[in-house]
Amino acid sequence: SQTIHQWPATLVQPVGSPLSLECTVEGTSNPNLYWYRQAAGRGLQLLFYSVGIGQISSEVPQNLSASRPQDRQFILSSKKLLLSDSGFYLCAWSGSGNQPQHFGDGTRLSIL
Amino acid sequence: DAKTTQPNSMESNEEEPVHLPCNHSTISGTDYIHWYRQLPSQGPEYVIHGLTSNVNNRMASLAIAEDRKSSTLILHRATLRDAAVYYCIRIYYGGSQGNLIFGKGTKLSVKP
Numbered sequence: 001s002q003t004i005h006q007w008p009a010t011l012v013q014p015v016g017s018p019l020s021l022e023c024t025v026e027g028t029s030n031p032n033l034y035w036y037r038q039a040a041g042r043g044l045q046l047l048f049y050s051v052g053i054g055q056i057s058s059e060v061p062q063n064l065s066a067s068r069p070q071d072r073q074f075i076l077s078s079k080k081l082l083l084s085d086s087g088f089y090l091c092a093w094s095g096s097g098n099q100p101q102h103f104g105d106g107t108r109l110s111i112l
Numbered sequence: 113d114a115k116t117t118q119p120n121s122m123e124s125n126e127e128e129p130v131h132l133p134c135n136h137s138t139i140s141g142t143d144y145i146h147w148y149r150q151l152p153s154q155g156p157e158y159v160i161h162g163l164t165s166n167v168n169n170r171m172a173s174l175a176i177a178e179d180r181k182s183s184t185l186i187l188h189r190a191t192l193r194d195a196a197v198y199y200c201i202r203i204y205y206g207g208s209q210g211n212l213i214f215g216k217g218t219k220l221s222v223k224p
Contacts (some may be wrong), residue, residue, distance in 0.1 A: 034212075036214075042216075043199075043214040043215055043216050043217065044156065044212075044214040045214075046212065046213070088153075090155045090156070092155070092156075098144050098203055100146065100158040100161060101148075101156075101158065101212060102158060103155030103156050103157070104155055105154065105155055106153075106154070106155045108153075
């Protein structure tokens with residue numbers, strides 16, 4: 001069966017520090033991969049999606065970036081975090097565009 | 113723009129059926145309807161999806177109006193564990209990206 005792993009579960013970072021969140025999927029090949037962010041009390045916002053290795057599409061301009069170095073690995077990064085980057089970050093995968101998405105447990109990021 | 117409209121909140125009693133409505137009056141013929149739910153501090157969980165016909169699975173039933181401008185998620189017997197925010201989402205059938213646009217959803221409360 002397919003599983004998705006995200007880590008860490010919680011993270012506290014100072015303003016201006018770098019960020020790296022990792023997501024891996026097991027049990028499937030060539031998945032679509034997604035990064036979402038959920039600010040406190042708000043809905044989910046799609047940040048990035050990828051349909052293949054090295055193929056990244058950005059939905060929202062910001063100081064975050066994403067990379068997909070391997071088929072089932074998706075990384076969210078920042079060189080310098082802002083206070084507004086606080087939130088709940090979720091990784092998801094799907095088999096194709098119209099198939100259900102399956103989410104990880106998320107990373108709760110707090111910026112101090 | 114989520115392009116779907118849902119009530120902000122609903123209440124139900126335990127072991128009673130729950131009907132969660134969703135309006136998607138501008139839906140196109142190639143849009144699927146997906147439902148997800150999110151428990152506090154967790155990632156969204158896929159519930160069900162459909163295109164034109166009513167759909168059933170172990171979690172719920174999805175009733176889609178004949179004109180496809182609305183749909184209803186049916187939980188046949190609500191349990192306390194069903195208390196969550198439920199999201200109704202349109203997704204383009206032909207797209208490879210599968211970008212889910214989450215609105216504010218319906219917060220379902222279940223009373224014992």
